[in-house]
Amino acid sequence: MITSSNEKIEQIQKEISFSGSIFVKNKGSVLAELSYGYANRADQLENEAGTRFGIASGCKIFTAVAICQLVEEGKISFDTKLMECLDNVFPYFDEAITIHHLLTHTSGVPDYFDEEVMDDFEELWIEKPMYHMRKLADFLPLFQKEHMKFIPGERFHYNNAGYILLGLIVEKVSGLVFTEYVEKRIFAKAGMTDSGYFAFDSLPGKVATGYIEKEDGSWRTNVYSLPVQGGSDGGAFITAKDMVKFWDALSTHLLLNKSLTNELLKPHVQEDGDDFYGYGVWIKKKEDIIFKYHVMGYDPGVSFHSAHYPVSNLQLAVCANVSKGAYLVMNGIEEQFA
Numbered sequence: 001m002i003t004s005s006n007e008k009i010e011q012i013q014k015e016i017s018f019s020g021s022i023f024v025k026n027k028g029s030v031l032a033e034l035s036y037g038y039a040n041r042a043d044q045l046e047n048e049a050g051t052r053f054g055i056a057s058g059c060k061i062f063t064a065v066a067i068c069q070l071v072e073e074g075k076i077s078f079d080t081k082l083m084e085c086l087d088n089v090f091p092y093f094d095e096a097i098t099i100h101h102l103l104t105h106t107s108g109v110p111d112y113f114d115e116e117v118m119d120d121f122e123e124l125w126i127e128k129p130m131y132h133m134r135k136l137a138d139f140l141p142l143f144q145k146e147h148m149k150f151i152p153g154e155r156f157h158y159n160n161a162g163y164i165l166l167g168l169i170v171e172k173v174s175g176l177v178f179t180e181y182v183e184k185r186i187f188a189k190a191g192m193t194d195s196g197y198f199a200f201d202s203l204p205g206k207v208a209t210g211y212i213e214k215e216d217g218s219w220r221t222n223v224y225s226l227p228v229q230g231g232s233d234g235g236a237f238i239t240a241k242d243m244v245k246f247w248d249a250l251s252t253h254l255l256l257n258k259s260l261t262n263e264l265l266k267p268h269v270q271e272d273g274d275d276f277y278g279y280g281v282w283i284k285k286k287e288d289i290i291f292k293y294h295v296m297g298y299d300p301g302v303s304f305h306s307a308h309y310p311v312s313n314l315q316l317a318v319c320a321n322v323s324k325g326a327y328l329v330m331n332g333i334e335e336q337f338a
Contacts, residue, residue: 064280167232210301
């Protein structure tokens, strides 16, 4: 669907050679449903509306919803201690760490990919090959015996390991494998029928291959750059339309009651300036009013942004099977519609 109102998106796509899918909706009306580039470059299979894309850390919000569902059921609370939930050995972890700390990236636990000291995600898989990373527990040796970064609650520090721990809590409390829990309790409820946590070595149809651009203009795929299967800190595959279905389900309380939805979307910690973090979701304010709730994800061969704008009721998802571009497209949509 291309209309005259999509000229801004078309302009950005041409400038950056964006490859991916875009879905924009406002109050039930579809404003844009566009796809560009190839899902498979070798066979020149084009990205389509039904193409599924990896979204990296964009799915931390699914983990947060899963935790909130278990809180709603009375099985845990946000003040429940990590040590009360898991039997794993964490010799140097602070016993004061709570689920709230993990959800808000304020726990201080050591990260397996620390963005303060590392900038190449692929370095992780030199000593521990990515094809061994199939379960959440497979990540524990990467951080469970490391020392704390700071006292719980002291500050915000984006942390992937904390969300691995939250996924393990979901598994322990629910009795389900994390990916199965999300697919049954979140994707199915939201009508996200095309989304899932797919393993690289058993992908279904209509999944976009992620591409990493080299300096000389050539490319390679990201099949050896990421864990073989995603989990609670990232790695689900979704369609752009399914992501907007998620925002619909969340805002209409299909996934959580009103109280828990408000808790998830509450600005719990200030990251910087007008940027805050709730539970698994970024929150942007303008003049002390919430402008948008948004999630994002970046991996080698993956860039993703999705947002819900509460005042205008605009919802968007921008999925790309290249390492950058989604942010610029989202900004262009904001300028035009938000």
